Amino acid sequence: MEIKIYHLxxxxxxxxxxxxxxxxxxxxxxxxxxxxNGAGKTTLMRxxxxxxxxxxxxxxxxxxxxxxxxxxxxxxxxxxxxxxDLGMYPDLSAREFLDYIxxxxxxxxxxxxxxxxxxxxxxxxxxxxxxxxxxxxxGGMKRRIGIAQALLNDPKLLIVDEPTAGLDPEExxxxxxxxxxxxxxxxxxxxxxxxEDIAQTCRNLAIMNNGQVIFQGTTVELASETRGKVWxxxxxxxxxxxxxxxxxxxxxxxxxxxxxxxxxxEPAGVISAVPTEPSLEDSYVxxxxxxxxxxxxxx
Amino acid sequence: MNQLPVFFGVLKYxxxxxxxxxxxxxxxxxxxxxxxxxxxxFRELLTYQISSISLVEMVVRWTVRMNxxxxxxxxxxxxxxxxxDRRTRVExxxxxxxxxxxxxxMGKFFGSMLAALIPLLVFYVIGTGCILYHTQxxxxxxxxxxxxxxxxxxxxxxxxxxxxxxxxxxxxxxxQFLFTGYWFxxxxxxxxxxxxxxxxxxxxxxxxxxxxxFFGVPAFQIFDFRVTAxxxxxxxxxxxxxxxxxxxxxxxxxxxxxxxx
Numbered sequence: 327m328e329i330k331i332y333h334l335x336x337x338x339x340x341x342x343x344x345x346x347x348x349x350x351x352x353x354x355x356x357x358x359x360x361x362x363n364g365a366g367k368t369t370l371m372r373x374x375x376x377x378x379x380x381x382x383x384x385x386x387x388x389x390x391x392x393x394x395x396x397x398x399x400x401x402x403x404x405x406x407x408x409x410x411d412l413g414m415y416p417d418l419s420a421r422e423f424l425d426y427i428x429x430x431x432x433x434x435x436x437x438x439x440x441x442x443x444x445x446x447x448x449x450x451x452x453x454x455x456x457x458x459x460x461x462x463x464x465g466g467m468k469r470r471i472g473i474a475q476a477l478l479n480d481p482k483l484l485i486v487d488e489p490t491a492g493l494d495p496e497e498x499x500x501x502x503x504x505x506x507x508x509x510x511x512x513x514x515x516x517x518x519x520x521x522e523d524i525a526q527t528c529r530n531l532a533i534m535n536n537g538q539v540i541f542q543g544t545t546v547e548l549a550s551e552t553r554g555k556v557w558x559x560x561x562x563x564x565x566x567x568x569x570x571x572x573x574x575x576x577x578x579x580x581x582x583x584x585x586x587x588x589x590x591x592e593p594a595g596v597i598s599a600v601p602t603e604p605s606l607e608d609s610y611v612x613x614x615x616x617x618x619x620x621x622x623x624x625x
Numbered sequence: 626m627n628q629l630p631v632f633f634g635v636l637k638y639x640x641x642x643x644x645x646x647x648x649x650x651x652x653x654x655x656x657x658x659x660x661x662x663x664x665x666x667f668r669e670l671l672t673y674q675i676s677s678i679s680l681v682e683m684v685v686r687w688t689v690r691m692n693x694x695x696x697x698x699x700x701x702x703x704x705x706x707x708x709x710d711r712r713t714r715v716e717x718x719x720x721x722x723x724x725x726x727x728x729x730x731m732g733k734f735f736g737s738m739l740a741a742l743i744p745l746l747v748f749y750v751i752g753t754g755c756i757l758y759h760t761q762x763x764x765x766x767x768x769x770x771x772x773x774x775x776x777x778x779x780x781x782x783x784x785x786x787x788x789x790x791x792x793x794x795x796x797x798x799x800x801q802f803l804f805t806g807y808w809f810x811x812x813x814x815x816x817x818x819x820x821x822x823x824x825x826x827x828x829x830x831x832x833x834x835x836x837x838x839f840f841g842v843p844a845f846q847i848f849d850f851r852v853t854a855x856x857x858x859x860x861x862x863x864x865x866x867x868x869x870x871x872x873x874x875x876x877x878x879x880x881x882x883x884x885x886x
Binding site: 375376377402407411415416461 | 626630631634635638641642645663710713714715716717718719720721722724729779870883884885886
């Protein structure tokens with residue numbers, strides 16, 4: 327199911343221009359939305375989920391027109407949403423909370439709803455603690471309940487906003503694998519500022535900054551733009567100078583290895599400078615650098 | 626999408642969450658103790674003389690006691706139900722779902738209110754049981770049911786609507802404070818003490834007009850025996866009408882608030 331967004335703008339009270347003429351075409355499968363904090367990702371997610379109205383622009387989710395009340399209600403029926411700040415009633419048990427959400431999602435038949443709740447508790451490995459109150463759950467467990475509630479109505483569109491924020495590495499990997507399994511026959515929109523989450527799960531992505539989409543395409547396309555701009559620079563200790571961003575530093579004992587993204591001149595103290603294949607993180611850094619300098623559009 | 630299951634589902638879970646609150650039971654038990662101790666309610670019931678007053682008057686007097694101070698507890702306990710959704714951050718999740726705001730709101734209203742009435746009902750049933758024990762008259766039961774339905778329930782619906790709605794714009798503790806003040810000013814104090822109040826009007830949720838109009842038993846500031854059943858009906862209808870109006874206004878306000886975000 328494809329999502330098309332045309333000239334979307336969102337201006338909050340106080341004049342904050344959160345989305346600036348956003349045009350996006352999101353195909354089926356896993357789709358990443360990357361950008362720094364304040365880029366407009368959450369605003370875009372909330373508009374897609376029907377929580378916010380855009381100031382102007384339009385969107386189409388499959389056959390549904392997201393600009394009408396009817397269209398928005400129809401989208402909500404096929405939507406699963408995991409918000410950035412996931413809220414729950416602390417005094418309900420996990421089972422009760424999921425049942426409650428199932429009712430709000432229109433799963434009227436009690437037996438079907440209960441079956442679905444049990445299935446999803448199993449998927450997120452929380453069956454054993456299903457009768458415990460949510461206030462006793464850890465952050466990772468709450469996130470898993472969050473994804474379970476998003477999947478209750480077997481949604482065709484799944485929107486997950488910063489799903490791995492605050493999770494430990496093991497939980498993060500578990501979550502990523504879970505999301506990847508879900509991308510088969512639905513559209514999963516994964517919004518995050520953690521590049522690795524996108525790198526491990528998405529082929530297609532968009533990058534946002536300051537309310538604008540500054541890139542949309544595949545990870546391969548993005549990497550190809552960055553080829554020749556990523557270097558492994560080894561020095562005798564001094565930090566190399568030049569028009570680049572240091573992405574990582576590795577102390578090798580007598581030398582120091584820097585991974586840099588940018589233009590290399592001929593800095594002093596450099597023992598070697600070897601070009602290397604860019605990762606998604608390198609490509610992201612390169613793109614952000616380009617956007618901060620006079621515009622060199624990639625889109 | 627059929628919204629009735631949403632309404633009943635929300636009602637069920639709001640009821641559960643409210644009934645499980647220790648604050649509900651502590652508050653209501655304390656209020657029950659206050660009524661029992663201060664007004665001598667149980668002493669009156671336990672020493673009931675069958676010849677002294679009629680069954681109707683006894684039942685209605687007992688029913689009217691429910692509206693002395695229990696409504697304060699109900700109003701205070703319901704005041705945090707709507708802001709709680711924002712505090713626990715479930716509000717955003719609910720807005721992304723197809724369950725209609727109207728169904729959610731009414732489910733919250735009825736579920737929270739019914740749960741808050743349970744301790745009161747228990748207390749009421751105990752008192753009614755005492756009357757039945759003394760009179761051995763089974764008419765006590767339908768009389769008690771009718772009296773509760775027309776004297777207590779309309780007022781409870783009225784104050785519950787305001788307690789759900791007003792905290793949408795007022796800070797909860799401020800509302801609770803103002804509501805408590807309103808209850809005594811608007812129901813207990815009469816113009817006889819030199820303060821203009823709503824106490825003798827058909828707008829009072831304490832149920833005085835219903836007690837006097839339907840059962841001929843004066844209550845609160847309604848001491849006039851010429852109060853008719855029609856006036857009782859007017860008071861009841863006004864309370865129910867305002868309840869509906871408040872909920873509609875709340876719905877409109879929440880929709881407007883959401884749209885302008």
